[in-house]
Amino acid sequence: MEAARDFLEQEEDTQKGKYLTFSIGSEFFGLEIACVTEIIGIQPITEVPELPEYVKGIINLRGKIIPVMDVRLRFRKPFREYNDRTCVIVVDIKDTSVGLIVDSVSEVLSIRDEDIVQPNELKAAQNRYIKGIGKVGGDVKLLLDCDKLLHDDEVEALEKIG
Amino acid sequence: MADHISEPMLEMYIFETTQLMEQLEQVVLANEKSGFSQEDVNEIFRIMHTVKGSSAMMLFDNISALAHALEDAFFFLRESKPDKVDYPKLADLVLAGIDFIKNEVEKIKSGAEADGDVDELKSGVQQLLADLKNHGGAPETITTTRPVEDQKYYIGPQKEAQSKEYYQARVFFQDGCQMENIRAYTVVHGLKALADEIAYSPHNIIDDDGTADLIGKEGFLVTFSTRKSDEEVREYFNRTIFLKELDLAKVQDNPFKSENGEQAAAQAKAPAAVGCEDREQANAPQSMVSVHVTKLDRLMDLMGELVIAEAMVTQNTDLKDLELDNFQKAARLLGKITGELQDIVMSVRMVPLATTFLKMQRVVRDMCKKLDKQVELELIGEETEVDKNIIERISDPLMHLIRNAVDHGIEPAGEREAKGKRPAGQITLEARNAGSDVLIVLRDDGRGLDKEKILARARENGLVQKNESELSAKEIYSFIFLPGFSTKERVTEFSGRGVGMDVVTKNIASVGGSVYVDSEQGAGTTITLKIPLTLAIVDGMTIRVGNARYTLPITSIRESFKPRREDIITDPDGNEMIMVRGNCYPVLRLHRLFNVKEAASEFTDGIMVMVDSDSDSLCVFADELIGEQQVVVKALPNYIKSLRRVEGLAGCTLLGDGSISLILDVGGMVNMGYRQGAH
Numbered sequence: 083m084e085a086a087r088d089f090l091e092q093e094e095d096t097q098k099g100k101y102l103t104f105s106i107g108s109e110f111f112g113l114e115i116a117c118v119t120e121i122i123g124i125q126p127i128t129e130v131p132e133l134p135e136y137v138k139g140i141i142n143l144r145g146k147i148i149p150v151m152d153v154r155l156r157f158r159k160p161f162r163e164y165n166d167r168t169c170v171i172v173v174d175i176k177d178t179s180v181g182l183i184v185d186s187v188s189e190v191l192s193i194r195d196e197d198i199v200q201p202n203e204l205k206a207a208q209n210r211y212i213k214g215i216g217k218v219g220g221d222v223k224l225l226l227d228c229d230k231l232l233h234d235d236e237v238e239a240l241e242k243i244g
Numbered sequence: 245m246a247d248h249i250s251e252p253m254l255e256m257y258i259f260e261t262t263q264l265m266e267q268l269e270q271v272v273l274a275n276e277k278s279g280f281s282q283e284d285v286n287e288i289f290r291i292m293h294t295v296k297g298s299s300a301m302m303l304f305d306n307i308s309a310l311a312h313a314l315e316d317a318f319f320f321l322r323e324s325k326p327d328k329v330d331y332p333k334l335a336d337l338v339l340a341g342i343d344f345i346k347n348e349v350e351k352i353k354s355g356a357e358a359d360g361d362v363d364e365l366k367s368g369v370q371q372l373l374a375d376l377k378n379h380g381g382a383p384e385t386i387t388t389t390r391p392v393e394d395q396k397y398y399i400g401p402q403k404e405a406q407s408k409e410y411y412q413a414r415v416f417f418q419d420g421c422q423m424e425n426i427r428a429y430t431v432v433h434g435l436k437a438l439a440d441e442i443a444y445s446p447h448n449i450i451d452d453d454g455t456a457d458l459i460g461k462e463g464f465l466v467t468f469s470t471r472k473s474d475e476e477v478r479e480y481f482n483r484t485i486f487l488k489e490l491d492l493a494k495v496q497d498n499p500f501k502s503e504n505g506e507q508a509a510a511q512a513k514a515p516a517a518v519g520c521e522d523r524e525q526a527n528a529p530q531s532m533v534s535v536h537v538t539k540l541d542r543l544m545d546l547m548g549e550l551v552i553a554e555a556m557v558t559q560n561t562d563l564k565d566l567e568l569d570n571f572q573k574a575a576r577l578l579g580k581i582t583g584e585l586q587d588i589v590m591s592v593r594m595v596p597l598a599t600t601f602l603k604m605q606r607v608v609r610d611m612c613k614k615l616d617k618q619v620e621l622e623l624i625g626e627e628t629e630v631d632k633n634i635i636e637r638i639s640d641p642l643m644h645l646i647r648n649a650v651d652h653g654i655e656p657a658g659e660r661e662a663k664g665k666r667p668a669g670q671i672t673l674e675a676r677n678a679g680s681d682v683l684i685v686l687r688d689d690g691r692g693l694d695k696e697k698i699l700a701r702a703r704e705n706g707l708v709q710k711n712e713s714e715l716s717a718k719e720i721y722s723f724i725f726l727p728g729f730s731t732k733e734r735v736t737e738f739s740g741r742g743v744g745m746d747v748v749t750k751n752i753a754s755v756g757g758s759v760y761v762d763s764e765q766g767a768g769t770t771i772t773l774k775i776p777l778t779l780a781i782v783d784g785m786t787i788r789v790g791n792a793r794y795t796l797p798i799t800s801i802r803e804s805f806k807p808r809r810e811d812i813i814t815d816p817d818g819n820e821m822i823m824v825r826g827n828c829y830p831v832l833r834l835h836r837l838f839n840v841k842e843a844a845s846e847f848t849d850g851i852m853v854m855v856d857s858d859s860d861s862l863c864v865f866a867d868e869l870i871g872e873q874q875v876v877v878k879a880l881p882n883y884i885k886s887l888r889r890v891e892g893l894a895g896c897t898l899l900g901d902g903s904i905s906l907i908l909d910v911g912g913m914v915n916m917g918y919r920q921g922a923h
Contacts, residue, residue: 130893131893137887140884142902144548145548
């Protein structure tokens with residue numbers, strides 16, 4: 083019985099434990115593969131006024147209009163000119179499609195749950211988009227919480243008031 | 245049993261029945277007062293017949309039974325043409341029947357059982373029929389079945405017989421299962437998959453309901469040839485619904501040759517299966533198809549991709565500076581065709597408001613009966629086309645408004661006459677395109693809104709925030725849209741619970757529209773729904789500001805011109821204005837509003853576009869006009885909207901080259917412009 087359930091769970095989620103890794107500057111980040119729809123090169127972006135700086139505007143993804151977010155700016159890192167290594171990772175979270183602009187995409191990795199450690203609680207303010215830290219060989223990948231990345235504006239708004 | 249109802253069939257049934265009911269409703273409403281003409285009676289009879297048949301086939305027995313009763317009544321009307329017919333009563337009954345069927349279909353749609361109790365309605369119809377018969381001195385022919393000919397129809401063989409076996413089956417249905425003939429047809433229809441040749445008796449099971457009784461008594465005789473095994477055939481028959489008894493036996497010699505040889509030979513030449521002919525004919529003039537909206541969405545997206553791909557090919561940089569006459573010719577043709585295709589695809593989503601408007605007629609009629617008022621509903625501009633999604637959202641609010649108008653607005657006939665008005669109230673429902681919006685105006689000539697009463701009620705409920713003497717008439721009227729507001733003391737069946745109006749505003753706001761009310765006491769009320777262009781298709785003017793492109797709805801553009809420096813006025817606060825023919829308009833620099841770099845900042849380098857919204861105008865300063873284009877308005881992604889409420893933007897659209905252009909919301913910009921001026 084136990085074995086059967088395990089098998090079913092495995093069947094259900096073959097994408098579990100797989101992460102798409104990308105780099106911003108010298109740091110490597112990981113995104114759960116299940117929420118990634120596709121990866122495209124940088125596209126012409128139409129700016130929309132009055133948006134936070136990190137939302138660069140909207141792009142046309144084969145007739146579908148999706149917003150794009152510069153992850154660099156989201157993490158308060160300096161803006162870097164886009165080049166041919168720049169990629170847009172299209173993620174789909176709770177029926178919202180958003181493109182994430184990253185410096186470059188590297189590979190898909192399997193990270194086992196026991197290799198993931200919780201981020202340091204003390205630095206919670208800085209780590210609020212980080213769900214965990216994955217250890218792969220000698221490297222460390224910061225695993226992102228997509229949902230927070232997109233919908234964490236209340237926190238930001240509160241900070242502004244404070 | 246569920247195996248027999250395949251999904252597409254059920255979907256088709258629901259669609260067809262809904263349409264038929266709407267059609268029927270129209271016929272009944274249009275002729276209620278004047279009485280039904282021969283044509284209408286025929287039409288209603290036909291519709292009921294179809295509904296009966298299809299419902300029986302889908303095993304919705306209550307619907308089918310009701311349709312049967314109504315069909316009988318109209319059959320009588322058709323055949324014996326009685327003089328004295330109580331048309332209003334008949335209309336009431338038919339409408340009640342329509343409501344019942346609609347309700348049941350709704351249930352079926354939501355996956356529930358169609359379990360409504362039909363007996364009362366049915367006996368009502370039967371009672372009416374009996375009355376008719378008594379009055380009219382009906383000829384006897386109505387109930388007698390047409391003589392049943394003992395003729396067999398033949399469904400052509402598909403392959404030459406080799407190891408075929410001939411069978412004869414006699415099928416008895418359960419007593420009281422009704423529609424034996426239709427059930428028999430289902431048997432034959434299903435048998436076609438198994439059998440090569442089929443003959444059955446009685447033959448005219450589709451168009452003659454008299455055969456139902458006959459089948460009930462004597463059973464349904466099918467003779468057929470098949471290559472399938474004995475068990476398979478038996479199993480098929482045993483699956484028949486409401487089967488009571490089955491005699492299945494092999495026949496030794498070919499019955500098709502011995503009994504019907506000549507006919508068989510003659511029929512075999514005709515490729516069509518004769519048994520199906522009647523049905524096909526009935527469906528022949530169908531020129532409408534129903535398509536799922538998601539497919540249309542997909543089609544539109546694909547269309548956009550096609551246009552972009554076309555531009556990528558024809559304007560490919562590899563082809564630059566090459567002399568390619570033939571290529572250019574072919575490319576032009578391709579461009580023409582894709583353009584046409586784009587127009588068609590865009591127009592497919594648009595649906596006229598007519599069906600929604602016509603529904604209102606029914607609402608008005610029912611309410612007049614109940615409230616004993618006389619109201620005429622006039623529809624104007626029901627051909628105005630609106631995106632499908634919007635139509636669905638405005639139907640309920642409209643219903644509320646109409647109900648309010650009839651219930652609160654229009655006075656009873658006596659009161660009207662005392663005021664010197666016509667006894668019948670007049671309600672006008674008008675739709676028209678106005679700039680970037682569709683306006684739906686509901687006008688009544690009733691008693692109008694009572695400012696004092698509204699104000700008193702608003703005060704009571706603590707809704708008044710401002711100094712009362714400062715409130716304009718419009719502000720007072722708009723109190724009625726607030727939740728929990730109702731001046732009607734008495735709660736009626738139709739309105740007065742104070743929920744209607746705020747539901748209206750909420751629903752309209754959910755599509756981004758707005759509601760305005762104006763009234764004159766004693767003379768009537770006008771309510772205007774302004775539905776925004778989101779999702780609609782608009783003619784747009786594309787303008788350039790720096791590298792960015794924006795689209796202005798053509799209908800809101802009044803003119804465009806090159807400004808002269810001496811016409812520009814700047815007030816001490818730095819607000820810019822321009823004099824045009826003696827009038828002064830605020831100027832809105834798009835490049836400043838949208839923070840566009842590298843745009844012309846000198847007025848003489850760019851162009852002014854004067855735009856209108858309601859009564860206010862404003863000049864928009866841009867770099868240049870690019871051209872006119874029909875565009876599909878797409879909403880900005882929800883994520884963007886959730887981040888910030890972007891003022892002055894109505895949405896975005898894709899241009900032919902695949903780039904995105906933001907659509908400017910003229911109303912919003914005008915407000916911004918004037919607010920700027922006020923600061």
